Amino acid sequence: xxxxxxxxxxxxxxxxxxxxxxxxxxxxxxxxxxxxxxxxxxxxxxxxxxxxxxxxxxxxxxxxxxxxxxxxxxxxxxxxxxxxxxxxxxxxxxxxxxxxxxxxxxxxxxxxxxxxxxxxxxxxxxxxxxxxxxxxxxxxxxxxxxxxxxxxxxxxxxxxxxxxxxxxxxxxxxxxxxxxxxxxxxxxxxxxxxxxxxxxxxxxxxxxxxxxxxxxxxxxxx
Amino acid sequence: xxxxxxxxxxxxxxxxxxxxxxxxxxxxxxxxxxxxxxxxxxxxxxxxxxxxxxxxxxxxxxxxxxxxxxxxxxxxxxxxxxxxxxxxxxxxxxxxxxxxxxxxxxxxxxxxxxxxxxxxxxxxxxxxxxxxxxxxxxxxxxxxxxxxxxxxxxxxxxxxxxxxxxxxxxxxxxxxxxxxxxxxxxxxxxxxxxxxxxxxxxxxxxxxxxxxxxxxxxxxxxxxxxxxxxxxxxxxxxxxxxxxxxxxxxx
Numbered sequence: 001x002x003x004x005x006x007x008x009x010x011x012x013x014x015x016x017x018x019x020x021x022x023x024x025x026x027x028x029x030x031x032x033x034x035x036x037x038x039x040x041x042x043x044x045x046x047x048x049x050x051x052x053x054x055x056x057x058x059x060x061x062x063x064x065x066x067x068x069x070x071x072x073x074x075x076x077x078x079x080x081x082x083x084x085x086x087x088x089x090x091x092x093x094x095x096x097x098x099x100x101x102x103x104x105x106x107x108x109x110x111x112x113x114x115x116x117x118x119x120x121x122x123x124x125x126x127x128x129x130x131x132x133x134x135x136x137x138x139x140x141x142x143x144x145x146x147x148x149x150x151x152x153x154x155x156x157x158x159x160x161x162x163x164x165x166x167x168x169x170x171x172x173x174x175x176x177x178x179x180x181x182x183x184x185x186x187x188x189x190x191x192x193x194x195x196x197x198x199x200x201x202x203x204x205x206x207x208x209x210x211x212x213x214x215x216x217x218x219x220x221x222x
Numbered sequence: 223x224x225x226x227x228x229x230x231x232x233x234x235x236x237x238x239x240x241x242x243x244x245x246x247x248x249x250x251x252x253x254x255x256x257x258x259x260x261x262x263x264x265x266x267x268x269x270x271x272x273x274x275x276x277x278x279x280x281x282x283x284x285x286x287x288x289x290x291x292x293x294x295x296x297x298x299x300x301x302x303x304x305x306x307x308x309x310x311x312x313x314x315x316x317x318x319x320x321x322x323x324x325x326x327x328x329x330x331x332x333x334x335x336x337x338x339x340x341x342x343x344x345x346x347x348x349x350x351x352x353x354x355x356x357x358x359x360x361x362x363x364x365x366x367x368x369x370x371x372x373x374x375x376x377x378x379x380x381x382x383x384x385x386x387x388x389x390x391x392x393x394x395x396x397x398x399x400x401x402x403x404x405x406x407x408x409x410x411x412x413x414x415x416x417x418x419x420x421x422x423x424x425x426x427x428x429x430x431x432x433x434x435x436x437x438x439x440x441x442x443x444x445x446x447x448x449x450x451x452x453x454x455x456x457x458x459x460x461x462x463x464x465x466x467x468x469x470x471x472x473x
Contacts, residue, residue, distance in 0.1 A: 165362040169387070
């Protein structure tokens with residue numbers, strides 16, 4: 001446990017000192033949403049209808065853009081192998097790495113989602129449903145994206161490849177996430193979509209942790 | 223299990239494939255040839271679909287084989303991941319392109335058949351969406367092989383992708399039960415299912431067996447090709463270095 005918190009602290013500190021690279025996803029999300037609203041001609045009735053799917057898309061794409069930051073630095077400079085030699089196994093590295101990735105690259109997007117929902121004139125119930133669904137999807141999105149990052153981390157130009165790999169895996173989470181966001185306004189917390197989304201998210205985490213560990217092992221040739 | 227370990231030896235594999243490859247290839251040619259004749263000429267048009275039912279003899283086997291090929295890739299990846307049999311990687315890799323091609327074929331013929339049958343080229347129903355996702359997974363799997371330079375590492379990473387991506391196969395299979403879709407539920411494979419009349423079932427089965435034989439041919443032939451390539455590479459590395467001495471005259 002000490003090891004996991006050390007990794008988390010190190011990653012957060014590194015992100016804070018990186019000169020703002022952790023915020024690139026956030027900037028991308030704002031640009032994407034702005035361009036979408038402009039492309040839809042600023043028509044408020046359309047934007048109100050499309051706000052939830054567009055914010056989901058923005059979160060997904062912004063996270064995918066950061067996928068190659070998940071493990072690549074550690075793999076390339078040999079930290080992954082050194083940690084393994086120091087008795088910090090690949091499973092622990094995978095778990096803490098996925099959590100740190102979500103914390104740094106995904107959580108800011110979710111926290112600021114209510115702010116961007118103003119652009120689409122969403123009502124408060126929809127915003128509550130949206131944020132709740134995004135939080136439920138948090139483990140799943142972070143896990144699949146970080147897995148793709150671990151798979152491609154050893155490569156020079158892994159970014160696009162990471163998007164290729166994780167985007168198809170994220171499809172069910174996207175489907176149920178949008179459905180759950182919109183279901184809250186109608187059925188409240190009892191909406192079955194929330195449970196389906198939580199299940200998918202946990203399934204993604206359960207599959208991704210060992211797969212990420214295996215990818216880290218393959219990348220360090222163990 | 224013993225069979226897999228037996229074939230993991232390249233020399234033994236080549237002895238096996240010397241006979242198995244041509245058998246699979248000619249079988250595929252014969253079955254698809256006869257199947258095409260039967261499905262185009264001898265089988266009657268169906269009552270509801272008319273002549274367009276003939277699309278089924280391409281569409282359904284292609285969809286079956288796209289899933290079968292992916293499952294075979296996942297199993298071969300598991301074998302390579304657990305027992306580190308290098309040949310299993312070659313088998314998985316050789317199946318990726320035909321599998322993706324069958325997926326594409328299923329999507330295209332489905333679209334062409336959907337127009338006369340349902341009045342639409344494309345609908346975002348559960349089965350079409352999940353098969354499209356399967357195509358993307360195939361592309362990601364092949365991209366890993368292409369981008370990672372070291373073959374051993376590429377094999378391990380691609381195997382992980384293949385096994386995680388297999389999650390999509392049950393979604394495709396059960397999508398017709400879970401969501402309201404245009405596709406009909408399982409017609410042939412489950413007990414108590416309605417089934418097909420013999421004159422429609424025969425060409426379908428001929429084509430399905432032919433496609434499967436074609437997949438087997440691709441797997442065997444691709445593995446043979448990769449073995450030959452590795453051999454020629456090794457021959458080049460193992461060749462004794464030769465030094466040529468020349469007299470250089472300085473003016």
